Amino acid sequence: MQRRRGLAALLLAVAVALAARGADASIHEYSGGGFAPRANSFFFHGGSEGLYASDTSSNSSASFIRFDSVTFRRTQESAAKHEEMQQKTGLVEAIIVEIQDRGKIGGSYLHSDEICCTPELDKERSCKVGEVIIQPNPDNPDWPKRVQTFFEGRNEEATMVTQSVSINKTGMYYLYFMFCDPQLKGLKITGRTVWRNPQGYLPGKMAPMMTFYGFMSLAYLVLGLVWFLQFVRCLKDILQLHYHITAVIALGMCEMALWYFEYANFNSTGTRPMAITLWAVTFTAVKKTISRLLLLVVSMGYGVVRPTLGGVTSKVGALGVIYFIASEGLELVENLGNINDFSGKTRLFLVLPVAILDATFIIWIFSSLSRTLEKLQVATSWCIQVRRSMAKLELYRKFTNSLAMSVLISIAWIGYELYFNATDPLSELWQRAWIIPAFWNLLSYALLAIICILWSPSHNPTGFAYSEDTVDEAGEEGLSLVGSAVKGTGDMVNMHVFPEDKRA
Numbered sequence: 001m002q003r004r005r006g007l008a009a010l011l012l013a014v015a016v017a018l019a020a021r022g023a024d025a026s027i028h029e030y031s032g033g034g035f036a037p038r039a040n041s042f043f044f045h046g047g048s049e050g051l052y053a054s055d056t057s058s059n060s061s062a063s064f065i066r067f068d069s070v071t072f073r074r075t076q077e078s079a080a081k082h083e084e085m086q087q088k089t090g091l092v093e094a095i096i097v098e099i100q101d102r103g104k105i106g107g108s109y110l111h112s113d114e115i116c117c118t119p120e121l122d123k124e125r126s127c128k129v130g131e132v133i134i135q136p137n138p139d140n141p142d143w144p145k146r147v148q149t150f151f152e153g154r155n156e157e158a159t160m161v162t163q164s165v166s167i168n169k170t171g172m173y174y175l176y177f178m179f180c181d182p183q184l185k186g187l188k189i190t191g192r193t194v195w196r197n198p199q200g201y202l203p204g205k206m207a208p209m210m211t212f213y214g215f216m217s218l219a220y221l222v223l224g225l226v227w228f229l230q231f232v233r234c235l236k237d238i239l240q241l242h243y244h245i246t247a248v249i250a251l252g253m254c255e256m257a258l259w260y261f262e263y264a265n266f267n268s269t270g271t272r273p274m275a276i277t278l279w280a281v282t283f284t285a286v287k288k289t290i291s292r293l294l295l296l297v298v299s300m301g302y303g304v305v306r307p308t309l310g311g312v313t314s315k316v317g318a319l320g321v322i323y324f325i326a327s328e329g330l331e332l333v334e335n336l337g338n339i340n341d342f343s344g345k346t347r348l349f350l351v352l353p354v355a356i357l358d359a360t361f362i363i364w365i366f367s368s369l370s371r372t373l374e375k376l377q378v379a380t381s382w383c384i385q386v387r388r389s390m391a392k393l394e395l396y397r398k399f400t401n402s403l404a405m406s407v408l409i410s411i412a413w414i415g416y417e418l419y420f421n422a423t424d425p426l427s428e429l430w431q432r433a434w435i436i437p438a439f440w441n442l443l444s445y446a447l448l449a450i451i452c453i454l455w456s457p458s459h460n461p462t463g464f465a466y467s468e469d470t471v472d473e474a475g476e477e478g479l480s481l482v483g484s485a486v487k488g489t490g491d492m493v494n495m496h497v498f499p500e501d502k503r504a
Helices: 002-021 076-080 099-104 119-123 207-233 240-269 274-299 310-336 344-382 386-423 435-454
Strands: 027-034 036-038 041-051 064-073 090-098 145-151 157-159 163-166 171-179 188-196
Touching (some): 027 041, 064 090, 064 145, 090 099, 240 435, 274 310, 310 344, 344 386, 386 435
Antiparallel strands (some): 064 157, 064 163
C-alpha cells in the first residue's frame, strides 16, 4: 500500500509540475539554456518542426519562424576583455536549416571537419573567421538561413532584432543558435521563437490529426446514434451489459470531440488550451482504464460462469487505480510538454510502467478467457440448459477471435512503428508520422463497433447470465505478470468493453 501511495504521489507531482509550467508547442521558450561544444563551435538547439511552404496567394497564410525577444547573456569576464567603445565584440548566429540541407552546415565540402571558419579557410576566401561555415546553395543563395547578432563594447547582453523568416519550401526545419568565439563560453539564451504553418500554429506532424479527430468525432456520433436507436427500440429487454457499452461509446465521443477542439484552439492561438487539454487527457486515461477493467472482468466470466469476482476484486481495483495514475501521467507529459524538447528520460520513466501494466492486462485477460472457455465447454457437455451454454460458448469464441486478431494486427503495427522510428531518426518522414497514433484510434473504434454488433440489444436476447446450472469453479484468479511490453499494445485493448450480463 505504501509503495502504491508513493508511486501515485510521484506521478501526481510530475503532472502538477507540467501543468504549472504550461504548454508551449509552436512557441518555443528559452529560459537561460546553455550552449554545448561541438568541434570548434558551440550550439544550442532552438527547436525543430515540420513546416509547409507559404501560400503566396495570401499574405495571411504565411509560414514563418519569428524571433521574439531572444536575448544572449555572456559572462562578466567575457565582457571585460573588450573596450567600451569597441564594436562587434562577440557574434552569435541563428542557423535555420531544412533537414535535407544539413550537409551544407560545416566545412565538409571544403574537406574540413571544422564547423566554424578558421584563418586558413579565410585566406582561401571560402568563409569568414568567427562565422559558421555554410555551403552556398546555387538554387537558393539565402538558404540555409543565417541571422547574426553582435555584442557591442562591454555589454553583457545582446538582443536579436524581432523578425520573421519566411518559409517557402515544405520540409522539416531545425533551428540552432551557434557561436565560434571561445571567449563567449558560458553564454546563456532567453526568449522565444514562434513557428507557424500556412493554416495555423499546429506543427506539421500534428496538423492532419485535427482533421482526423473531426472525422472520428463524427464516426463515434454515428455509432452512438445507431446504438441509441437500437437501445430505445429494445428498452424493455436491455441488459446491464448494454449500459456499460453505452458508457464507453459516450466516453469515446467526448474524448474525440475534446481532442478536436483542443487541436483547433491550439491551431488558432499557438499554445495549448490548458483546461481543454487536461479534460481531453483525463477522458483518455479514464476510457483506457475502464475499458481494460471491463474487458478483464468479462473475460473472467463474471456473471456468466461465476456470480462474483470473490477475493480477486481488490486486485482488479488496485490494478485499475495504478493504471489510471500511470496513464494520466504519461498523457500529461506527451501533451503538456514542449513539442520536441521534453526530456526523453522523463517520458521513458512513464512509458515503462504503462507498457508493463498493459502487458499485465493482456496476459490476465487471455488466461481468464482460456479458463472461461474451458468452463463453458464443460457446461455444454452436461448442463441442463445446453442451448444457453452453447450460445455463451459461441459468443465467447467470437470475442476471443476478435481479441486475438487485434493482438496480431497490433504486433504487426508495432513492428512497423519500430521500423519507422529506426529509419527516420531526423523526422524526415514527418508528413506521414500522424498515421502512427491515428492507427490505434481506428483499431479502438473498429473493435468497439464489433462489440456493439456482438452484444446488440434485441427483443429476444440470448440469456448469458450466471445460473446454478452452469459449472462454477471456486477460487481466485491469479495475476500473472510476464516480462515487459511495448507501447503499441496499450491502445489495442482500449476499446473492449464486455461487462457481465446480469439478466436472470
